[in-house]
Amino acid sequence: MNNKWSTGILTIGMVLMCQTVSAYDPETLNLLKNNLPAWNAKPPATPGHTIDLSRAPLENADLSTACLVKANLKGAFMKGAKLRNANVQGANLRWSMMENADLRRANMANANLFEANFENANLNGTNLKGATFIEQANLSGSTLSNNTILPSGERATSRWSTMHNAKFVTEPESALPTGQTSPSLEYAAPYTSETRTAEITETGKSMLQAALPDANFENASLDNAEMENANLINANFHKADLQSARMHGANLQGANLDRAFLKGADLSNTNLSKAMLYGAVLSGANLSGANLEGASLVDADLDGARLDGANLKGTNIRDANFNNAKLSPLTILPSGEHATKQWAVMKQAIFVKP
DSSP states (O other), X not given: OOHHHXXXXXXXXXXXXXXXXXXXXXXXHHHHHHOHHXXXXXXXXXXXXXXXXXXXXXXXXXXXXXXXXXXXXXXXXXXXXXXXXXXXXXXXXTTOBOTTOBOTTOBOTTOBOTTOBOTTOEETTOXXXXXXXXXXXXXXXXXXXXXXXXXXSSBOOHHHHHHTTOEEEOOOOOSSOSOSOOTTGGGOOOOOHHHHSHHHHTTOTTGGGSBOTTOBOTTOBOTTOBOTTOBOTTOBOTTOBOTXXXXXXOBOTTOBOTTOBOTTOBOTTOBOTTOBOTTOBOTTOBOTTOBOXXXXXXXXXXXXXXXTTOBOTTOBOTTOBXXXXXXXXXXXXXXXXBOOHHHHHHTTOEEOOO
C-alpha cells in the first residue's frame, strides 16, 4: 500500500475514533452551557464549519433562547434540558435524547427528527414546520398544544396528538410561534454534509476503495462519502450517517447497517448479501443491480428507492416500506421469482420496464 493510501486510511481511522468517543469540542460545549449571551453573539455557522455538538452531554442544561441553527446535535443527551424559545431551525437531531425537555415555543422548523426521543417533553407552541422524520420520533407522553405547528404547517390537534401517543392541551391561540427568526440566522451558512466529512475526503476521493473488512463505523458521520468499490465485508455501520454516500460496487456482504441513514445513497451494484438493514432509511437510494440475497430489510424505509435489477431472493422484507419504489422485470423477489406489476401494485411500488 503506497503512502497516499496509508495516510488516507490512518486519517479515516483517527477521525472515526474521535467521532465514536466524543464528537463535540469541549470548549464549544462549555461556552454554550456557561455563557449563552456570548454564544448567541457569534455566528452559529460559517462557511466550511459546522457547530458539532453530536453526543454532547446537555442533560438539564438551560439553553433557553439559544441559537442552534443548523447545529449537529446527533445523539446529544438533552434529557431535561430547557430550550424555551430556542432557535433549533434546520438542526440535525437524529437519535438525540430529549426526554422531559422543555421545548415550549422553540423553533424546530426543518429539523431532522429521525428517532429523536421526545418522551414526556413539553412541545407547547413548538414550531415543527418542515421537520422531517417525525413519524420515526418518539413522542410518547409529550405535550402538544393548539399553538404547536406540525411539519405540515398546520396546528396540532387532539386527534393528531392521540395518534402519536402524545397529550394535547388548549391554550390562548397565538398568531405564530415565537423563535421564527433569529438575529444570527442571516449569518448561518448552509448545513451541508460536505462540511461534516471534510476531514475524511480531504486526502483524496475514494480512499475507502482499500480493503477495510470488519471496520467499525458505528455512529460515524459519513454523509456524501466516497466508498465506490470499497471492500467493507462485515463492516459495522450501526446508526451511521450515510446520506448521499457513493457506494457503487462496494462489497458490504454481512455488513451491519442496522438503522443506518442511507437516504439518497448510491448503492447500485453493491453486494449487500446477508447484510443487516433493520430499520434502515433507504428512501431515494439507488439499489439498481444490488445483491440483497439473504439480507434483512425488516422495517426498512425504501420509499422512492430504485430496485430495478436488484436481487431480493431470500430477503426478509417484513414491514418494509416500498411506497413509490421502482421495480422492473429484472428485479428478483424474495420468493426467487421475477417481479411483476401485480406485486409492485400490492406494495404500492412502481413497476417499470427496462
